[in-house]
Amino acid sequence: MTKIPFFDLHRQFQPLRAEILEDLAQVCESQAFILGPKVAEFEERIAAFSGAKFGIGTSSGTDAQLLILMALGIGLGDAVITTPFTFFSTASTVVRAGAKPLFIDIDPATLNVSVPKLEEFLKTECVAGESGLRTRDGLKVRALIPVHLFGLCSDLAGLRRLCDQWKLTLIEDAAQALGASFPDGDRQLKAGSVGVAGFFSFYPTKNLGAFGDAGLVVTSDPDLAKKLQIVRNHGMDPKYYHEVVGGNFRMDALQAAVLLRKFGHLESWSKRRWSIAQRYQSGLKGLGIGLPVEPYHEACGWRGHIYHQFVVRTPRRDQLRTALNEQGVGTEIYYPLPLHEQRCFQNLGYRTGDFPVAEQTAKECLALPIFPELTDDEQALVVLKIREFFAR
Numbered sequence: 001m002t003k004i005p006f007f008d009l010h011r012q013f014q015p016l017r018a019e020i021l022e023d024l025a026q027v028c029e030s031q032a033f034i035l036g037p038k039v040a041e042f043e044e045r046i047a048a049f050s051g052a053k054f055g056i057g058t059s060s061g062t063d064a065q066l067l068i069l070m071a072l073g074i075g076l077g078d079a080v081i082t083t084p085f086t087f088f089s090t091a092s093t094v095v096r097a098g099a100k101p102l103f104i105d106i107d108p109a110t111l112n113v114s115v116p117k118l119e120e121f122l123k124t125e126c127v128a129g130e131s132g133l134r135t136r137d138g139l140k141v142r143a144l145i146p147v148h149l150f151g152l153c154s155d156l157a158g159l160r161r162l163c164d165q166w167k168l169t170l171i172e173d174a175a176q177a178l179g180a181s182f183p184d185g186d187r188q189l190k191a192g193s194v195g196v197a198g199f200f201s202f203y204p205t206k207n208l209g210a211f212g213d214a215g216l217v218v219t220s221d222p223d224l225a226k227k228l229q230i231v232r233n234h235g236m237d238p239k240y241y242h243e244v245v246g247g248n249f250r251m252d253a254l255q256a257a258v259l260l261r262k263f264g265h266l267e268s269w270s271k272r273r274w275s276i277a278q279r280y281q282s283g284l285k286g287l288g289i290g291l292p293v294e295p296y297h298e299a300c301g302w303r304g305h306i307y308h309q310f311v312v313r314t315p316r317r318d319q320l321r322t323a324l325n326e327q328g329v330g331t332e333i334y335y336p337l338p339l340h341e342q343r344c345f346q347n348l349g350y351r352t353g354d355f356p357v358a359e360q361t362a363k364e365c366l367a368l369p370i371f372p373e374l375t376d377d378e379q380a381l382v383v384l385k386i387r388e389f390f391a392r
């Protein structure tokens with residue numbers, strides 16, 4: 001039986017093997033492992049690529065988010081609005097900072113936070129006063145963290161408008177969306193560059209993946225950039241003098257070396273993902289399953305969706321997954337349980353039924369194999385197996 005993996009990092013590594021090992025050897029020769037010139041070069045490259053002025057390399061995407069919240073002084077007594085349909089860390093980091101996550105249901109087409117639902121929430125559930133926006137129980141609503149899920153930007157125009165109107169700080173969780181674009185008049189904006197700050201993850205399976213954990217914050221605010229650099233390194237400035245309590249959120253040079261080498265391929269890899277997505281779009285048409293939407297394609301071309309994942313939706317998800325698995329096709333479920341239903345968040349006071357779109361999507365979503373090295377023949381087989389399943 002032909003096995004089609006959900007993801008295969010070996011295929012990406014093999015052609016780059018010699019160059020990457022050489023880059024790693026250089027770092028080993030330098031014996032300079034934390035921050036340093038490689039990290040600085042990578043920060044500059046990613047900031048420029050994302051249309052932001054500053055990049056601050058971190059130990060992971062999760063740490064990048066915690067770093068932003070700490071640098072902005074978001075913590076006890078504060079609330080942060082986000083989506084319940086995302087990876088755990090988007091909300092857990094808010095809790096770790098001492099604040100409370102407030103969830104808003106998602107848009108059924110884009111799976112990103114719904115702008116009309118957010119607007120309704122702000123109008124009906126929050127109270128605007130002299131000290132800013134507050135929840136009914138008195139928490140200060142400080143920020144909005146939309147997630148650009150699966151490589152598609154949230155509706156940043158609508159969200160920015162609401163953030164301006166209600167004086168909320170916009171922080172972009174662009175962990176899955178490095179290089180994704182969003183139309184702004186006749187310009188294209190890159191994920192991460194629209195908010196006060198944005199962050200990326202370089203978890204190995206991301207479009208740009210490290211050899212371990214790594215992340216990065218982008219911002220165009222020089223004061224915030226300086227603060228982020230200090231908080232990333234124990235709040236230390238100068239050495240062994242601590243203005244604020246920070247953390248160890250530093251990126252290491254070995255990761256920066258790998259990422260710099262791979263970065264040269266990112267655009268072609270994301271473009272290839274988009275081509276694979278187009279073949280899924282046409283091959284899976286007419287089966288009655290939900291397919292990803294590309295609302296920014298006309299303005300941004302393939303950069304309008306960088307397809308970190310290709311996620312379909314069907315009420316027969318579990319049967320489809322089992323059938324594909326039996327035939328050697330790997331799939332994954334992102335995400336099986338929305339965050340408001342997670343046991344560790346029960347104290348937040350939400351109940352099943354609060355976010356019906358997120359809950360339904362969690363029952364129906366299935367991610368198909370999509371990575372640049374997936375061959376056309378392999379993909380054709382995935383499409384065939386899915387069509388066979390629905391023909392039964």
Ligand SMILES: Cc1ncc(COP(=O)(O)O)c(C=O)c1O
Nearest residue numbers: 060061062087089175201202203
């Ligand atoms: C949407 C989202 N946010 C945040 C993160 C956290 O990134 P990391 O795994 O690098 O800590 C991830 C990563 O998996 C993610 O997918």
